[in-house]
Amino acid sequence: MDLVYNLLVALHLLGMAAVVGGWIAVRSGRTVVAPIVWGARAQLVTGLALVGIASAIKDDDHTVNNTKIAVKLVIALVVLAAAEIGSSRGRKGKDTGNLLDVAGGGAVVNVLVAAIW
Numbered sequence: 080m081d082l083v084y085n086l087l088v089a090l091h092l093l094g095m096a097a098v099v100g101g102w103i104a105v106r107s108g109r110t111v112v113a114p115i116v117w118g119a120r121a122q123l124v125t126g127l128a129l130v131g132i133a134s135a136i137k138d139d140d141h142t143v144n145n146t147k148i149a150v151k152l153v154i155a156l157v158v159l160a161a162a163e164i165g166s167s168r169g170r171k172g173k174d175t176g177n178l179l180d181v182a183g184g185g186a187v188v189n190v191l192v193a194a195i196w
């Protein structure tokens with residue numbers, strides 16, 4: 080189970096890299112590119128799976144802070160919504176406003192919540 084959990088942590092970090100790295104890479108182009116959307120989807124799925132496994136194991140290495148997870152979940156949903164809407168609007172040639180920054184900035188906030196809280 081630890082191997083599965085650690086693989087999920089690795090995927091979770093790669094999803095984060097896709098969103099934050101994608102954001103930094105395309106900031107000048109103002110486009111929500113596909114890796115950002117897939118990264119945001121991956122964060123939700125791998126994050127929920129990590130919480131499920133950690134809750135099931137519940138030893139000293141796998142504790143779940145429900146308040147912190149609730150905050151991360153809300154921010155991740157905002158990131159995903161901004162990425163999905165920004166990407167869809169971009170494909171239709173419509174203005175995406177600040178949706179790119181909401182997605183990228185929100186992901187950075189979640190990294191800070193994960194690392195500092």
Ligand code: HEM
Nearest residue numbers: 095122123126127129130151152155158186189190193194
């Ligand atoms: C944009 C969305 C997200 C980002 C950027 C993000 C980022 C991160 C990062 C950088 C870590 C590693 C922290 C460390 O090793 O100390 C982490 C860990 C974790 N995240 Fe997220 N996260 C996101 C969404 C979520 C969501 C939605 C959930 C659950 C609902 C979640 C649950 C977890 C859990 C349980 C861990 C701990 C893994 C461990 O045991 O080390 N995350 N997250």
